[in-house]
Amino acid sequence: MQERSLMFHMIRSELEDAVGVENVSTKKNERAVYSVDYFWLSRKWQDAGEEGPMPDIVVRPGSTEEVSKVLKIANYYKIPVTTWGGGSGSQGGALPVAGGILLDIKRMDKLIDLNVEAGTVTCETGMIFSTLEDYVNEKGYSVMHLPSCMTCCTVGGALAHNGIGILSTKYGKMDDMCLSLEVVLPNGDIIDTLPVPKHSTGPNLLPFFIGSEGTLGIMTKAKFKIVKLPEVRTHHAFLFSDIHVGYEACREIVQAVKPSIMRLFDEAETVSIVKKVIGFEKKGSFLNLTLEGHKKIVAAEEEIVLEIAEKYGAQYLGHEYGEKWFENRITFFYPGHIMDLPQMFGTLDTVATHDNIEKIYRAMKSAIEDNFQENKVRFISHSSHWYDWGAMNYSRFIIDNPPKDPEEALRLHNRIWNAGVRATLANGGVLNDHHGIGLKLSRLMKEQYGPAMQVLQALKKELDPNGIMNPYKLGL
Template structure:
């Protein structure tokens, strides 16, 4: 529903009654800033001077009860609600493509409890990742997530997009750390999932909301597994002649059931884009290894892992370069070296089993560098989150001089994403491993799920019958 004149003013008044006059923001600059996230297309559109679809208001609740009141109001008026944390997403999940309001959760930034006996954190979802981690570290604890966006992202964002941090190979993704969530539904009801994710009490509600990107409700409070800060962290840098050797070494480490906190394998292009930005003069294929925990155990596991690498053609470069990687691991994701407009770039990352991953890499590299040769397109990849059954490929395409016309650049970007994503799907991989779907990839969700997508859509229609929750994301559209 579109509101204007006194209808819009009445809607605004009710929101102000719910959260306070000062927490309903109408300033155009703020509305513009919070109408997009880090999705390249939205930034390109803005930089080209094209009109953005702005929210009517930015609403900042300070508690679950206030969030519930806001949701009841928006449900009554049938106004779209876009939940937002730090805005670090790269898939357009926080873009206001249908207007409505932005529900800015950053006032909800409190640590509610730390159960130091069970190592469980209870916190509001708007808390900043860096602030939270510093607070936990002072207590000898960590939320072992550590995403590259930690300085700007929020706890709720970790969960909403099933995020991965640099240590996910040992500690799991955000979805593995979350124990329970409190959710405000579109009609304002407040529900809690069970206090433990491990049970035999029917289907689990928890994982329905994890990864839902604000399309089913607003996650307002979470309970997360914590871990003690490790006694020791040990690093190694290994050089490989080919990416095949590195993939085989990583696979054997994982199927041997060793527990590395980090395996990060860079191809030559990613070495150039990432490792060299930290001042390291390297060329070729490199693997960073990190084991942590008790020193004696970490030493044993590191020795076993290095031997596996050597047996697969690797060359041990020692500890110093590996430690340097850890100390500078966020550099490539921050100004002034991070990719940014006017450079056209996209990350069609995916995850699949070990028997498919090298083919995915080869085919996408060939696609980008041959089909888009006229644009002098470049392709890079690293493999950074490893499982007992497979690994993910964090790959990117780059075009230094994209079309000047906004619509032509829009089309080129989407075409490159579509072609890359279909290679993923054709080779047993999926659309995305940890950046989310948003509206960047939502239109491909039916291709990924087939008829199963209709089941997801049916769930959406039951929980959000008026389709006010982040409409247009995850392929759900609007009705």
């Protein structure tokens, strides 16, 4: 879009008619704040004084109907639409790389219904997730989605990349928590998924949209299940001799009981970030584990966990470090505690079955440490979300002195990602566990899916034939 063209102003005026003059902006300052999300490359670009990807026009709808009007306009004129919630995604998924319309949905933050009897809460998706949790906590309940980005991500953002929180091992991730959705399709039609998520009434529509990263439509309302705040929540910590023993013990634990939190740190992360934030000084593989729910059940689960840990020779560290970790669960992500520029860093999170997860850890570690020795790369990892069938690795690389030149840095960054991710794919893992694909991994989607990619492409083609929704993301 050429800002000074007659057509630009015609479209702008149409958008103003749809959402109100005060909710449309072409001011450079307002557009510029969307050029940086949590993606390392966008930050590096800004830090180097480069201009990041900016939308042509910012539109802030206040209702589903207004979203619908905007998409009808965008679809008619074939204008790219990038949806922005909190902008806290680490994959560049919200960056308006194709320009066009930036749809900021944070005005849509109403609580629609909190039904304690049904055990559900319904809200608009522009609500900050912690606000939703506050509303539910007020009544003694919780959605139990507590990600590190909880205070900054929107409900829509969490759904768009199928996010996960620290209590996931017991309560699941977004696609376990969300019961139904209202979605505006790219052509402006407003649809509802079925009222319940489990049925035999044809294929479930929910998975088409949860995790679709704004490429297939815009989720505008969501209903979640809620659960009572736990009667007890007890934190524990253990130290294993190494991560191999830790993986074995954790597999056995998660196949016997349901901790809410189970975070196993490799030896490198134990002596770096764990030490820095909670002051734990010993070497080995640190595990913090939390059990919660009814007091009697938790007591029984504790007994089983302690037995399994003992069987694997773990040193029981009591409650202190688990409590400290829980208290500092968000501290890890503040400036000064988390990696920051000028460092180069990235989180290569993946998920696999138990038989593959340690193989992936070792293959990725080797692919990164061996291939990028000259860059003095460091590799750390923990596993923080567990299933009875498998687990995820939250592996990170860090380079303290990356190239200053942003273009050179970009190429190195992508080479590291390619190496790490391909090691994962070769060992039965997937591109990503819970941060999404975004711009960062878009190019690798076809490698991941192979011929199966045509299923996603067919969906995209049918729902968004003009390709206006979040272009260049998710490989679509």
